[in-house]
Amino acid sequence: MSSKFYSARWIVPITSPVVKDGCVEVADELIVAVHAEAPADVQVVELGDIALLPGLINAHTHLEFSNLQAPLGEPAASFDQWIAEVVKYRRAQAEDAAVRIQDVVHAGLVESANSAVVAVGEITTNGELADCYLFSNTKVISLLEVINFSRDEIENKTAEVESYLHALKCQGLSAGISPHAPYTVSWQQLTDLCRLSEQYRVPCVMHLAETKEEGELLARRKGVLRDMLDRLGMWEDAAIPEAVSYLDYVELLATSWRALIVHGNYLSSEVQQFLGTKRDQLAVCFCPRTHAWFGHDRYPLEEMLNHRVRICLGTDSRASNPDLSLISEIQYVAQQYSDLTSFQILKMVTSNAAFALGLESQLGFIGPGAFSRLLSVPIQAGESLETQLLDCLSAAELVSL
Ligand SMILES: [Zn+2]
Numbered sequence: 262m263s264s265k266f267y268s269a270r271w272i273v274p275i276t277s278p279v280v281k282d283g284c285v286e287v288a289d290e291l292i293v294a295v296h297a298e299a300p301a302d303v304q305v306v307e308l309g310d311i312a313l314l315p316g317l318i319n320a321h322t323h324l325e326f327s328n329l330q331a332p333l334g335e336p337a338a339s340f341d342q343w344i345a346e347v348v349k350y351r352r353a354q355a356e357d358a359a360v361r362i363q364d365v366v367h368a369g370l371v372e373s374a375n376s377a378v379v380a381v382g383e384i385t386t387n388g389e390l391a392d393c394y395l396f397s398n399t400k401v402i403s404l405l406e407v408i409n410f411s412r413d414e415i416e417n418k419t420a421e422v423e424s425y426l427h428a429l430k431c432q433g434l435s436a437g438i439s440p441h442a443p444y445t446v447s448w449q450q451l452t453d454l455c456r457l458s459e460q461y462r463v464p465c466v467m468h469l470a471e472t473k474e475e476g477e478l479l480a481r482r483k484g485v486l487r488d489m490l491d492r493l494g495m496w497e498d499a500a501i502p503e504a505v506s507y508l509d510y511v512e513l514l515a516t517s518w519r520a521l522i523v524h525g526n527y528l529s530s531e532v533q534q535f536l537g538t539k540r541d542q543l544a545v546c547f548c549p550r551t552h553a554w555f556g557h558d559r560y561p562l563e564e565m566l567n568h569r570v571r572i573c574l575g576t577d578s579r580a581s582n583p584d585l586s587l588i589s590e591i592q593y594v595a596q597q598y599s600d601l602t603s604f605q606i607l608k609m610v611t612s613n614a615a616f617a618l619g620l621e622s623q624l625g626f627i628g629p630g631a632f633s634r635l636l637s638v639p640i641q642a643g644e645s646l647e648t649q650l651l652d653c654l655s656a657a658e659l660v661s662l
Contacts, residue, residue, distance in 0.1 A: 316379030321575025
């Protein structure tokens with residue numbers, strides 16, 4: 262198929278310098294090249310005063326909560342109370358015959374696309390969603406959640422994940438693994454899942470260092486999370502090694518093919534430094550408005566960036582966020598962390614997220630091989646790109662070139 266050419270006031274490829282008044286060459290829905298100026302003797306579609314960006318990637322969400330009208334519980338409530346609300350909500354949803362999980366996930370995918378999102382790192386507890394993924398314009402990396410503290414269940418759970426990876430691959434879909442968190446997945450189970458991630462070359466995504474309560478459980482095997490596990494009859498002494506640290510968990514995750522640590526709200530400088538040295542394998546997902554909903558200590562974003570940690574952004578779910586707008590997350594970060602440049606923030610929702618989810622050859626950049634479903638951002642002529650880019654994102658729309 263012959264190439265088509267599109268010119269725009271600005272092209273923001275993310276992984277290479279910004280091009281002013283450049284031209285994008287597209288064939289078969291893939292980018293062929295970015296030209297500094299349009300080649301002679303070709304017909305060019307003029308897109309005008311816009312900036313072209315890669316479509317955005319929401320690195321972390323749970324779409325099965327997408328029909329919630331407001332987050333669960335109260336702002337800044339204790340974490341174990343919030344988990345109790347989640348468990349209650351899941352039960353009610355499972356018993357409500359009028360609710361089809363496929364419809365809920367579909368609604369979340371539509372909402373994501375309305376916020377310029379072309380791909381999501383989606384944690385799922387349901388193996389029946391392939392049709393939702395197949396018929397969506399939004400690329401889904403479906404990460405099967407694993408919760409297991411019992412030694413007797415490890416083999417079964419690992420086999421379940423393995424068959425999920427097979428099933429999705431057979432349908433041409435992208436899958437991965439999500440060991441939920443240190444307080445719900447045993448060390449031994451996690452070891453097995455990291456091995457599976459390496460074997461199948463799929464991402465491994467785990468919530469880690471989200472709350473002070475989690476830190477207390479690991480350090481002293483006590484606190485509200487221990488009480489919760491006791492109440493649920495889930496606690497097993499061997500599930501969490503004695504005196505285990507976040508660094509130990511991160512080192513174990515580094516045995517995966519690629520791992521994304523979700524939250525990391527309370528990671529020490531030592532762990533951040535380690536993550537920076539492993540940025541070609543490990544990334545961290547900051548969920549800004551969810552972080553605010555729980556009232557955590559200020560997120561160490563600047564510190565993480567100083568350590569060269571690969572940071573992504575995620576909305577998390579509507580159980581802890583009023584909506585799934587990744588653009589709102591971007592604008593919130595720009596407001597709260599005003600020393601960061603627009604380009605630093607945009608990297609988090611494009612190339613960094615693509616890498617973390619194993620999509621870096623197709624998404625998260627504008628260059629040869631990338632999909633041509635791009636973000637068109639209206640820009641005021643004459644004003645600098647940097648000063649207006651993030652504000653103008655609210656008026657952005659996805660275009661398929
Ligand atoms: Zn989450």
